[in-house]
Amino acid sequence: MSVFEGLRFRRVSSPIHKLDPRVKFVYVCTAFVVAVMFNELIPLLILFFIQIPFILTARVQREWIRSMKGASLLALIIFVTNLVSRYLYTGHVWSVPLVEYSLGMTFRFIVLVESFSIFFLTTSPDHLSLALEQSHVPYELCFAFTTAVRFVPVLAEEAQTIMDAQRARGLELDRGNFIKRVKNYIPILIPLIVNSIRRSLQLAEAMESRAWGASKKRTNLYILKLRGGDFGIILFSLLTLSIAIYAKRYILIPSIFAFLPI
Amino acid sequence: MIEVKDVHFTYPTGVKALREICLAVQDGEFVAIMGQNGAGKTTLVKHFNGLLKPTEGEVFIDGVNTRNLSIANLSRKVGFVFQNADYQLFCETVEEEIAFALRNFGFDEKTIKKRVTWALNLLDLMQYRKTSPFMLSGGERKRVALASILAWDPEVIILDEPTIGQDYHQKERLRQFIVQLNTQGKTVIMVTHDIEFVADCSPRVILMSQGKIVAEGVAEEILTNVNLLAQASILPPQITQIFLNLKDLGLPSKVINVHEGKKILLNFLGAPA
Numbered sequence: 001m002s003v004f005e006g007l008r009f010r011r012v013s014s015p016i017h018k019l020d021p022r023v024k025f026v027y028v029c030t031a032f033v034v035a036v037m038f039n040e041l042i043p044l045l046i047l048f049f050i051q052i053p054f055i056l057t058a059r060v061q062r063e064w065i066r067s068m069k070g071a072s073l074l075a076l077i078i079f080v081t082n083l084v085s086r087y088l089y090t091g092h093v094w095s096v097p098l099v100e101y102s103l104g105m106t107f108r109f110i111v112l113v114e115s116f117s118i119f120f121l122t123t124s125p126d127h128l129s130l131a132l133e134q135s136h137v138p139y140e141l142c143f144a145f146t147t148a149v150r151f152v153p154v155l156a157e158e159a160q161t162i163m164d165a166q167r168a169r170g171l172e173l174d175r176g177n178f179i180k181r182v183k184n185y186i187p188i189l190i191p192l193i194v195n196s197i198r199r200s201l202q203l204a205e206a207m208e209s210r211a212w213g214a215s216k217k218r219t220n221l222y223i224l225k226l227r228g229g230d231f232g233i234i235l236f237s238l239l240t241l242s243i244a245i246y247a248k249r250y251i252l253i254p255s256i257f258a259f260l261p262i
Numbered sequence: 263m264i265e266v267k268d269v270h271f272t273y274p275t276g277v278k279a280l281r282e283i284c285l286a287v288q289d290g291e292f293v294a295i296m297g298q299n300g301a302g303k304t305t306l307v308k309h310f311n312g313l314l315k316p317t318e319g320e321v322f323i324d325g326v327n328t329r330n331l332s333i334a335n336l337s338r339k340v341g342f343v344f345q346n347a348d349y350q351l352f353c354e355t356v357e358e359e360i361a362f363a364l365r366n367f368g369f370d371e372k373t374i375k376k377r378v379t380w381a382l383n384l385l386d387l388m389q390y391r392k393t394s395p396f397m398l399s400g401g402e403r404k405r406v407a408l409a410s411i412l413a414w415d416p417e418v419i420i421l422d423e424p425t426i427g428q429d430y431h432q433k434e435r436l437r438q439f440i441v442q443l444n445t446q447g448k449t450v451i452m453v454t455h456d457i458e459f460v461a462d463c464s465p466r467v468i469l470m471s472q473g474k475i476v477a478e479g480v481a482e483e484i485l486t487n488v489n490l491l492a493q494a495s496i497l498p499p500q501i502t503q504i505f506l507n508l509k510d511l512g513l514p515s516k517v518i519n520v521h522e523g524k525k526i527l528l529n530f531l532g533a534p535a
Contacts, residue, residue, distance in 0.1 A: 158349070164313050165350040167333045168342040169410065170366030187362070190352035198348075218308065 014060035015229060016122045021131035023230040024119050030237040031115035034244040035108050040253040041100050043244070044107040050240070053115055060121040064114075067121075071113045079106040096257050125150045134224050140213075147203070155196065162191050263289055263420065264310055264340075264449075269319035271305055271473075279305040281473045285318070289417070290446045293451045294460045294481070297470035298495040303453045307420050310451070323418075332431040338367055341416030345423040347407035351395040356387060359395050360410045365412055381413035385439075401432050418449040425456045437462055461485055461499040461518040469494045472509075484502070486516045 016024075023174065031047065038044055055064050082102035102197045125146045132142040163173070173184050249252065264287040271280035276319040279302045295303045308314040309321045312333045321328045323336060337340055344350060353359040364374045373486040382388045385405045390398060395406050404427075411419065421440070425433050433456075441463065444450045445453050454460060460467065460481060471494045477484055484490060486502050498506065505517040505526075513530060515522045 135482050159343070161346075162349045164308070165342075165344040167313060168311055168337050168344070169350065169363035170334045170337055170414075172332070174365070187350075187352045191349055194352075195348055 009025045012059060013122065014058045014122070016054055016118075018229070019122075019233060020224055020226055020230045021123045021127045022135060023226065023233050024123055025131065026113045027233055027237045030241050032112060034240060035111045035115075037244055037248055038108075038253070039101065039104055041104040041107060041256045042253055043103055044111055044246065045256070047111050048107060048114065051111075051118060054118055058118065060118070063121055064117055067113065068110070071110065075106050075109055078109050079103065081108070091237065097255065100255055100257065116239050120149070121154045130220065130222060130224055133218070133220070139218060151199075155192070158195060159188065159192055165191075195238045263287065263322075263324055264451075265322040266306075266309065267320045267322070269306075269309065269316040269321060271309070271314060272300075279473055280309075280316075283473075283475060285468065285475065285478075287418075287451060289449055290444070290447050290461065291449055292441075292464045292465035293449075293468060293471060294463065295453045295468045296455070296457070296460065296494065296496060297450065298455075301470040301494065301508075302473040303470055304422055305473075307342070307422065307451060307453055310336075310418065310420060311342050312336040313342070334366065337416070338414065339416055340418040340420060341411040341414070342420045343408050343411050343422065343424065345426060350407055350410070351403060354394055354453055356390045356395050356406050356409075357382070357391050357392065359406055360413045363410055369414070370389060377413045377415075381409040384412060385409040400427055401429075404428070410477045412443075416448075418451065419443060421450070421452040421454075423454055423456075424452060425454060425459050430445075433459060455496075457485065457496055457499050461501070464518065469496075471495075475523040480510075481514045482518055485518050 031051070034047055035044065055061050079102050083098065083103045086098050086101060090098065128149065129142050129146040132145060133139060167173070171184065171187055173188075174181065176184070264448055266283050269283040270278070272278050283306060285306075294304065297303050305314065308394070309316060309328065310323065311330045312331060312335075315321075315329055323331075323339060328336060351359055353362060357378055360378045361374050364377055369377065382391055383509040385408060387402070387405060387409060388516075390402065390406075395403060398406065404424075408421075408424075424436055424440070428436060437459065440450055440452070445525055450465075452463075454464070464481045467477075467479065467481050469484055469490060475485070476493055477490045488498060488506065491498055495504070499518050500513075501520050501523045502518055503511055505523060506515050507512055509515050511530070513526060517526065
């Protein structure tokens with residue numbers, strides 16, 4: 001559940017928290033695009049380290065590390081899968097580029113988790129909703145989206161309680177072979193899904209009774225406005241993107257092992 | 263027997279939930295753990311079947327440290343009925359729901375059948391044997407959850423907030439049932455806010471506040487001690503409040519039972535009891 005822990009927003013005041021959520025979203029999209037553009041390890045590593053200052057300025061390193069720990073198992077799976085499939089595909093030879101390629105793929109995933117984690121750790125759900133709304137996304141969609149984000153931690157907590165309840169009835173989650181282990185999760189998933197559906201119906205009723213959607217034209221107490229720092233981030237994102245495109249087109253990206261004494 | 267020795271517990275989020283807990287629950291005892299929200303009641307009882315392991319200190323169940331046993335192993339001895347039945351029901355029929363734990367504990371099919379029938383009868387659920395637990399009412403679901411725990415006949419039964427969302431009639435039935443379990447020699451530990459319910463059951467009371475045990479003793483002593491209760495943000499039972507206000511008439515103040523209170527009052531007024 002620690003992956004979700006890394007997505008949970010905590011109210012802290014920092015320059016990154018104060019940034020316009022739309023701008024942060026542009027930045028996440030840039031990171032996403034650049035990460036998908038490259039297969040090679042070096043640009044992905046650069047992309048990984050370039051984001052560390054943001055985490056430190058936002059003072060969310062503890063939560064961030066927790067979410068990275070949560071993602072580490074998946075990262076490992078990605079690494080092994082890539083390694084094995086490449087090995088089988090390229091004719092059963094273990095080679096340095098093989099490892100580098102797999103590492104690159106793993107880092108692509110890590111970079112994605114990293115940037116999303118920064119975004120969610122430093123953006124309150126309210127701000128997120130505000131940003132969507134003021135980007136002219138229909139309010140129903142904004143609401144659905146923020147509700148989904150808002151309920152992730154609730155769901156994670158509930159999953160933990162359900163696991164406890166079933167363990168207290170003698171369920172051993174990590175016992176048996178692979179198929180058995182997957183089956184072990186049925187007693188967790190069914191109550192989780194049933195409760196979620198129940199809660200969504202309750203939420204709908206609660207909202208109707210508070211006259212949700214009664215007025216077509218909504219007004220906001222807060223209006224988002226771009227400020228100095230926001231333009232800085234936009235500039236930074238554009239710069240990163242253009243450098244990435246340039247590098248992709250005109251520069252032959254060297255292997256990291258060209259720099260390592262192997 | 264459950265022994266808790268100098269237990270501290272801190273959640274991974276950094277919340278200190280338990281501090282210096284020392285406690286012993288004898289076999290066959292009836293204990294109520296009380297305290298305000300966030301006092302650490304549920305956290306404490308989760309240590310009894312190994313769902314949580316202490317950050318510092320030790321918990322022993324029948325002399326064995328909980329660190330050395332799996333949750334499944336401990337649960338065989340210590341049955342934990344969760345507050346919300348919806349967190350555990352998932353089978354297609356009530357019968358299957360009750361059999362689930364028995365299968366996990368490795369009972370043979372014949373015994374499972376016998377135990378399921380026994381548990382269904384015990385909680386008056388026989389007519390729902392083939393019904394989906396999701397079709398039942400809240401109170402019935404709670405009974406199914408209780409039956410699914412009692413089916414394997416654990417020596418210790420932990421009930422987390424058993425009275426929440428139950429009407430008076432159901433509460434009274436639950437009380438009789440719990441008392442009956444206790445007279446049959448089961449250790450019963452219940453976590454609750456419901457002071458009237460505790461007063462009716464008259465167990466040993468453990469009062470918690472901010473992760474610490476602030477008082478423990480027989481219900482008559484604890485539930486009539488206004489200062490202690492205030493510390494744990496609890497009001498005394500209504501009957502006790504009456505008798506505390508009648509103290510200047512020379513009436514006893516340590517009354518928690520309505521019938522006993524009635525007797526004392528009738529005696530005082532000189533009417534035939």
